[in-house]
Amino acid sequence: MTTAAASYPSRWRAPSIFGSPGRRLAFWALVCAYLVWSLSTLNVDTARILAGLPRAWTILARMVPPDFGRWELLLTGMVESVQIAIAATIIGAVLSIPIGIAAAANLSPRPLYLAARAFIVTGRTFHEVIIAIFFVKLFGFGPVAGLLTLAFSSAIFLGKMLAEDIENMKPGPVEAIRATGASFGQTFFYAVVPQVLVKTLGVLIYRLDSNLRHSTVIGIVGAGGIGQTLSASFSRYDFDFASAILLTIAAMVAFGEWFSDWARRRLR
Amino acid sequence: MTAHPLPQDRAPMRGYPDHWERYSLRERIVQWIWLGGIAIAAAWSVSALDIEWAFFADAHEQAADLIARMWPPRWSYLPRIVQPLIETLHIATLGTMIAIVFALPVAFLAARNTTYNQATWLLGRAMLVLSRSINTVIWGLVFVAIFGPGPVAGICAVAARSVGFIAKLVAEAIEEVDAGQIEAVESTGASTLQVYGVAILPQILPVLIGTSIYRWDINVRESSVLGFVGAGGIGLLLYASINQFAWSQAIVILIAILGIVIISEALSAYVRSRIV
DSSP states (O other), rough: OHHHHHHHHHOOOOHHHHHHHHHHHHHHHHHHHHHHHHHHHTTHHHHHHHHHHHHHHHHHHHHOOOTTHHHHHHHHHHHHHHHHHHHHHHHHHHHHHHHHTTTTTSSSSSHHHHHHHHHHHHHHOHHHHHHHHHHHHHSSSHHHHHHHHHHOOOOOOHHHHHHHHHHHSSSHHHHHHHHHHHHHHIIIIIHHHHHHHHHHHHHHHHHHHHHHHHTGGGGGOSSSSHHHHHHHHHHHHOOOHHHHHHHHHHHHHHHHHHHHHHHHHHOO | OOOOOOOSSSSSOOOOOOSSOOSSHHHHHHHHHHHHHHOOOOOHHHHHOOOOOOHHHHHHHHHHHHHHOSSSSSSSHHHHHHHHHHHHHHHHHHHHHHHHHHHHHHHHHTTTTTTTTTHHHHHHHHHHHHHHSSHHHHHHHHHHHOOOSSSHHHHHHHHHHHHHHHHHHHHHHHHHHHHHHHHHHHHHTOHHHHIIIIIHHHHHHHHHHHHHHHHHHHHHHHHHHHGGOOOOTTTTHHHHHTTTTTTHHHHHHHHHHHHHHHHHHOOOOOHHHOOO
């Protein structure tokens, strides 16, 4: 009895997630090796960072208090961002319907399905700002480029979500409607739409919220909205105006997120 | 044959509609009001944007011209972009690592059951909102103003945006931990820190790791554009190539970005499927 008790450890340790102490050691060694490698290749200029710290303080000091004096400029930019977001979401939603149908394996023929999936994968990879540069090159500076950028990326995102909803729907109603001799359009409206509508509306509201966020950045490459004003105020060292813009963006995005949560709860 | 009368042989019930409708009149009116509201919002948004429709007339020619200039890609440029691509991955990885360190205390503040009082909860929530509502690229602008251009600004930008993202999901996980384990550890006389480490941390660890890996994969995508505002990575070369109209060079960079983003997404999906 007492001999068995002697082999118990005197201290308890929580079981490791790595399985064994050896693996844990290997993991942390790997992390350290990575840190050494990455920090050495980044050629970080330590002297400049240290010089930057007091400057950071100066900039922060100049950011406070935020200057809302040019509120008209701020308001114009914000309204433009909101308009870009709303219009892009609606256009994106319309465009996403054909994309969604084409990318649903149970509705579309195989070659069309593969082409649509490849289109979605490629489109999703690129950041909105990269897509914005291309639209700026094609349509010139201004909100049109922003509108088309966000409409394009919304169409791809919503199309992907729609395709997944269509693939997950119950096949029963589709077969039932088809059995009555309905055309493809009738089958879609009476069997598919009722099954995916609520979920799609939820995703749409979520996308409106994320478009609101994205519409604040695309201005940095000249695609309209508040980002253009923000980028200009940073390059002119107008830090108090910049902090006013940042606070307004934060407030608007927080409001958008609250609205999106509220609306999606109501839908359920 | 049975003699039961078929339903249509019976006299129709009074007040029973003779054809089927999915929605009642009231539901239809509400639907039309919604549609009308959306149409008005769309019309207001589009009309106020001052769209120059003339630009649309030759857009397809411009696009065709652009593609013609991009093809064939100048593959000899590839060796030049290897180093910036690695830098992009470093920005994403180091930024995520820093974010994990800061996200844990913020998450404990922002979770109802581990925060100390209303004031600390509000502080935690405010940090979440501020971090999440400002885009990585805008954080990049801020940090370039502070540290000057370079990857350090990029790492800080990625970290600043990711803290809120990771902390929000971890805070939700903390709010849903099993209270029994906390009570069990508390009853042994453990300190608050010991309760956090032994009773809560093991329960939220899968969420923390899964969220961090997911965020890392988003950050690879985000760090590809940080160079546009001077915060390091491949974006700097992409922006320079486009501004110099070096389209055959730009397409090489775009294909490279496509490659690393798809690889990181696949890697992230694989690792998360192993954990959860």
